[in-house]
Amino acid sequence: MTLHYRSFGFQVLAGMVIGLLLGITARSIGADAHGGLNWLATALKTIGAIFVSLLKAVVAPLIFAAIVASIANLRALDNAARLAGQTLLWFAITAALAVTIGLVIGLVVQPGVVLHGAVLPAQQPSSFGGWLDFLKGLIPGNALALTASTQVDQAGATTSLSFNILQLLVISITIGLATLKVGERAEPFLAFVRSLLAIMRAILGWIIRLTPIGSAALIGSAIATYGWDALGRLGVFAGSVYLGLTLVLLVVYPLLLLASGLKPLPFFAKAWPAIQLGFVSRSSVGTLPVTEAVTERLGVDKGYAAFAIPLASTTKMDGCASIYPSLAAIFVAGFYGIPLHAIDYLLIAFVSIVGSAATAGLTGAIVMLTLTLSTLGLPLEGAGLLLAIDPILDMGRTAVNVAGQVLVATIVAKREAMLDESAYYGDGPLTTGEAAA
Numbered sequence: 001m002t003l004h005y006r007s008f009g010f011q012v013l014a015g016m017v018i019g020l021l022l023g024i025t026a027r028s029i030g031a032d033a034h035g036g037l038n039w040l041a042t043a044l045k046t047i048g049a050i051f052v053s054l055l056k057a058v059v060a061p062l063i064f065a066a067i068v069a070s071i072a073n074l075r076a077l078d079n080a081a082r083l084a085g086q087t088l089l090w091f092a093i094t095a096a097l098a099v100t101i102g103l104v105i106g107l108v109v110q111p112g113v114v115l116h117g118a119v120l121p122a123q124q125p126s127s128f129g130g131w132l133d134f135l136k137g138l139i140p141g142n143a144l145a146l147t148a149s150t151q152v153d154q155a156g157a158t159t160s161l162s163f164n165i166l167q168l169l170v171i172s173i174t175i176g177l178a179t180l181k182v183g184e185r186a187e188p189f190l191a192f193v194r195s196l197l198a199i200m201r202a203i204l205g206w207i208i209r210l211t212p213i214g215s216a217a218l219i220g221s222a223i224a225t226y227g228w229d230a231l232g233r234l235g236v237f238a239g240s241v242y243l244g245l246t247l248v249l250l251v252v253y254p255l256l257l258l259a260s261g262l263k264p265l266p267f268f269a270k271a272w273p274a275i276q277l278g279f280v281s282r283s284s285v286g287t288l289p290v291t292e293a294v295t296e297r298l299g300v301d302k303g304y305a306a307f308a309i310p311l312a313s314t315t316k317m318d319g320c321a322s323i324y325p326s327l328a329a330i331f332v333a334g335f336y337g338i339p340l341h342a343i344d345y346l347l348i349a350f351v352s353i354v355g356s357a358a359t360a361g362l363t364g365a366i367v368m369l370t371l372t373l374s375t376l377g378l379p380l381e382g383a384g385l386l387l388a389i390d391p392i393l394d395m396g397r398t399a400v401n402v403a404g405q406v407l408v409a410t411i412v413a414k415r416e417a418m419l420d421e422s423a424y425y426g427d428g429p430l431t432t433g434e435a436a437a
Helices: 008-029 039-057 058-075 080-110 131-137 165-208 210-226 229-233 235-259 262-281 288-297 303-313 317-338 340-352 366-376 387-415 432-436
Strands: 146-154 156-163
Touching: 008 210, 008 262, 008 340, 039 058, 039 210, 039 262, 058 080, 058 165, 058 288, 058 303, 080 235, 080 303, 080 317, 080 387, 131 156, 131 229, 210 262, 210 317, 235 262, 235 317, 235 387, 262 288, 262 387, 262 432, 288 303, 288 387, 303 387, 317 340, 317 366, 317 387, 340 366
Parallel strands: none
Antiparallel strands: 146 156
16 A cells, blocks of 8 residues: 555554654653643643544434445345345354454463552443343433433533434334335435435545544543553553454454455555544544445445445444453453353353444443453453553554454455455555545
């Protein structure tokens, strides 16, 4: 892939390097007069928060329109049921391979054992996952999937509204299936949904153009806030996570492509803009339009890509839901000196394969981690030990998530004779304009 200074890839890479330098500079300045973040660290944190907030602002309408439209598009596919089944099957296959790698690395490295008995700063996770909560959370409390949360601090109580992405996914799938049932009478509604999808993609395209700035701010803020101290204390664990992510991305995925009769290099060249944006934004859903665009650029049938990618962006999480929770569970068990048995490792694999919808395409994987810990009966406080370096880990996790989403769509399209191989081996990756369109 050529990194010309006008290319999207070069601009984001430059932003990451600048962010790293700014973060180191902010860290060297030290705290302000009141012991808080200095002006540079505050600026980086604010700009990064604004960029993430912009991405989150378009998530709800984007998911709704994309899922409903993608299900409606199944009417144009002769083998819709088979395609849906094959897609879910490959979701499970790649998740099983990813969690296996996570477990093997965890068993060999034992990242928590070296810190057993040590005193580590722990934060309280803002959310927890449990099977009962997960199942109850599937049932929407209202038609808009809105949930209210109240936070009490010294300034008083503050109530905020947010979308429950998992419930929104259920609502969107239900409405999409209803449009198939209604048939032609649903066409006016589908026309509105498709228009909404086009509008939201245009808005998201404008936000994506800010990615070089957002990447500089987010990486700089992570370095300025957490520095190398937290990463140093948890270095073995962080290294294990990135080793697992690297093996999945650069070994497992290429082998699956080769087994499907495809060369890996064209895949990575074309998928790179989406993988890169996922790394910076830490949001599979926020990356959705670029992910779908690179999938189509790889030669995947447009109708199938419109179904597979929106579904994958909310449920296909090899990084967040497979590698990370398996390694984190082994770390927590080792840190607290709790032995794990064969049945525990099987439970980790089970949770990783069937519970990934709990992450719902948002930044972070704490819900999935606490779901795994609660299933194994491990201390939920263990999740708080890892929060200090979570943003750094989440970048790599999301990049692998996005790569896996494109991979599954490509493999299924190839196996179902729906892949244009001349396109797969043809033109290069997206330009800046195409990535932001």
